Amino acid sequence: MIEARFKLNYPGFTLDVDLSLPSTGVTALFGHSGSGKTTLLRSIAGLERVPGGRLVFDGEIWQDDNTFLPTHRRPLGYVFQEASLFPHLTVRGNLDYGMKRRPAKADFQSTVELLGIGHLLDRKPDRLSGGERQRIGIARALLTRPRLLLMDEPLAALDLARKCEILPYLEQLHEELKIPVLYVSHAPDEVARLADHLVALDAGRVVAAGPLAETLARADLPIRLGEDAGVVLDATVAARDEAWHLARVELPGGSYLWVRDEGHPIGKPLRVRVLARDVSLAREEPRDSTILNHLRVTVRELADDTHPALLLARAETDGQPLLARLTRRAAADMELAPGMAAWAQVKVVAVLG
Amino acid sequence: MLNPSDFGAIWLTLKLAGLTTLILLVVGTPLAWWLARTRSRLKGPIGAVVALPIVLPPTVLGFYLLIIMGPNGPVGQFTQWAGMGLLPFTFGGLVVASVFYSLPFVVQPIQNAFEALGDRPLEAAATLGARPIDAFFSVAVPLAKPGFLTATVLGFAHTVGEFGVVLMIGGNIPDKTRVVSVQIYDHVEALEYAQAHWLAGGMVIFSFLVLAALYTLNPTGKKK
Numbered sequence: 130m131i132e133a134r135f136k137l138n139y140p141g142f143t144l145d146v147d148l149s150l151p152s153t154g155v156t157a158l159f160g161h162s163g164s165g166k167t168t169l170l171r172s173i174a175g176l177e178r179v180p181g182g183r184l185v186f187d188g189e190i191w192q193d194d195n196t197f198l199p200t201h202r203r204p205l206g207y208v209f210q211e212a213s214l215f216p217h218l219t220v221r222g223n224l225d226y227g228m229k230r231r232p233a234k235a236d237f238q239s240t241v242e243l244l245g246i247g248h249l250l251d252r253k254p255d256r257l258s259g260g261e262r263q264r265i266g267i268a269r270a271l272l273t274r275p276r277l278l279l280m281d282e283p284l285a286a287l288d289l290a291r292k293c294e295i296l297p298y299l300e301q302l303h304e305e306l307k308i309p310v311l312y313v314s315h316a317p318d319e320v321a322r323l324a325d326h327l328v329a330l331d332a333g334r335v336v337a338a339g340p341l342a343e344t345l346a347r348a349d350l351p352i353r354l355g356e357d358a359g360v361v362l363d364a365t366v367a368a369r370d371e372a373w374h375l376a377r378v379e380l381p382g383g384s385y386l387w388v389r390d391e392g393h394p395i396g397k398p399l400r401v402r403v404l405a406r407d408v409s410l411a412r413e414e415p416r417d418s419t420i421l422n423h424l425r426v427t428v429r430e431l432a433d434d435t436h437p438a439l440l441l442a443r444a445e446t447d448g449q450p451l452l453a454r455l456t457r458r459a460a461a462d463m464e465l466a467p468g469m470a471a472w473a474q475v476k477v478v479a480v481l482g
Numbered sequence: 483m484l485n486p487s488d489f490g491a492i493w494l495t496l497k498l499a500g501l502t503t504l505i506l507l508v509v510g511t512p513l514a515w516w517l518a519r520t521r522s523r524l525k526g527p528i529g530a531v532v533a534l535p536i537v538l539p540p541t542v543l544g545f546y547l548l549i550i551m552g553p554n555g556p557v558g559q560f561t562q563w564a565g566m567g568l569l570p571f572t573f574g575g576l577v578v579a580s581v582f583y584s585l586p587f588v589v590q591p592i593q594n595a596f597e598a599l600g601d602r603p604l605e606a607a608a609t610l611g612a613r614p615i616d617a618f619f620s621v622a623v624p625l626a627k628p629g630f631l632t633a634t635v636l637g638f639a640h641t642v643g644e645f646g647v648v649l650m651i652g653g654n655i656p657d658k659t660r661v662v663s664v665q666i667y668d669h670v671e672a673l674e675y676a677q678a679h680w681l682a683g684g685m686v687i688f689s690f691l692v693l694a695a696l697y698t699l700n701p702t703g704k705k706k
Binding site: 174175176199200201202205206207209211213214215216217226227230231269270273 | 602603605606607608609610611612613614616617620621624625627
């Protein structure tokens with residue numbers, strides 16, 4: 130358990146958080162720029178000294194009124210947005226730097242393999258691509274065998290191709306790492322793919338915190354996610370329709386969705402994402418529609434959306450949440466209200482892998 | 483050709499410049515680090531004191547050093563109390579004066595190099611378990627290498643070229659305080675132009691070679 134309490138008040142910038150973060154899995158610190166997420170991460174690392182702050186990691190006090198453990202004595206790894214490799218050292222020198230200074234050592238070979246950087250060891254950082262630099266930054270942090278990994282928008286400085294190059298490595302890490310990861314991001318798609326828990330920050334304050342699926346499905350929060358409001362669902366590949374290149378994925382409650390067949394074997398757990406704008410609601414089961422996925426749902430909640438013409442409806446299908454973006458007029462016409470049974474049509478389901 | 487007293491002057495000059503540069507690198511590096519990193523309000527005044535020798539006439543600097551190190555000056559009183567005698571008109575006095583005279587030429591390049599580093603490399607080092615002093619030597623110093631090279635060359639060359647301060651503080655004692663620039667002045671006074679040419683021409687070539695080497699080897703010295 131990580132307990133963090135920080136209060137900062139500069140003109141034009143506030144940070145006021147009091148958080149308990151889980152000590153397993155990936156916790157995304159999500160928010161727009163200026164929301165204080167990077168400052169929070171830096172305060173946890175001890176790079177920023179917040180007077181009166183308090184930080185307890187697994188029962189160890191890292192900061193309180195009498196204690197301030199300097200960064201170099203905190204057993205953490207930090208991945209910066211621009212990798213920040215030492216330009217005067219080779220890749221190997223960069224990797225050795227932390228290993229020489231921290232007693233606990235990770236397995237060099239397996240870490241290098243995990244991040245696919247074995248062929249780069251003798252290069253200088255200025256001879257690397259942005260994606261390679263970032264992978265080395267991650268390896269450098271992991272090799273010190275941290276008990277907490279902090280990542281500050283590790284993909285934000287990369288173009289789309291480089292992002293796609295790194296995301297699989299991050300997903301691999303997610304599966305293999307036993308330590309908690311705090312991942313700062315302003316990109317909803319990264320959060321949806323990588324996070325287990327979500328802390329949403331706005332103007333220096335926590336607006337929502339909790340398990341990812343649950344938190345994303347809250348109808349009162351998505352306003353801040355704007356166009357990207359939606360849910361992330363854990364599903365399993367149940368069947369494949371080879372003729373139509375479709376796969377049927379089952380949700381925990383038993384409902385299922387058809388998605389594009391990406392070649393995943395039957396039985397494989399998948400994470401899928403359904404955006405609110407791709408879900409519509411109807412009273413009757415739609416027939417003769419081009420939309421393949423129809424789910425029986427119960428409407429739970431109606432909430433304001435980004436525009437006065439719109440609202441967000443939170444609905445459930447066998448315990449699984451869905452968000453639907455509707456016009457207020459359509460909702461009024463069909464007399465939509467919490468508790469009502471309806472049919473959700475889902476146009477696009479993104480498979481996150 | 484050069485006579486023995488010319489060679490004496492050359493040797494003395496090299497010794498003075500070498501020793502001064504060495505002292506300045508040791509003293510100037512922490513000072514440059516402090517100036518580059520501090521948020522103290524003293525940064526302005528102290529930076530200005532360091533830069534004073536650039537704008538002051540060497541005679542002014544020499545005059546005050548002479549008074550401070552003289553029999554009634556605070557430093558003079560201290561050196562007499564410590565049994566070291568008085569510093570003016572000794573080689574030691576020249577070294578002290580040269581350290582002040584060349585201070586900005588060593589401190590400023592190093593300070594600029596440290597400032598250009600920013601916080602990030604040191605933060606990265608801290609997250610990898612490096613104590614601040616460790617990060618200083620393993621990250622800041624290697625990354626500021628061009629600044630150190632510039633500082634060394636400018637500090638040395640500037641000391642070789644000093645004249646006014648030497649005359650004020652050291653006078654003109656053969657093999658003790660008579661450096662090349664003073665020797666040239668003596669030759670010219672005595673109308674020994676040929677002798678003066680040898681030394682003066684040598685200085686021009688030396689200075690050119692040193693600076694050419696610096697700007698060729700160290701093109702990144704002025705990089706942001």
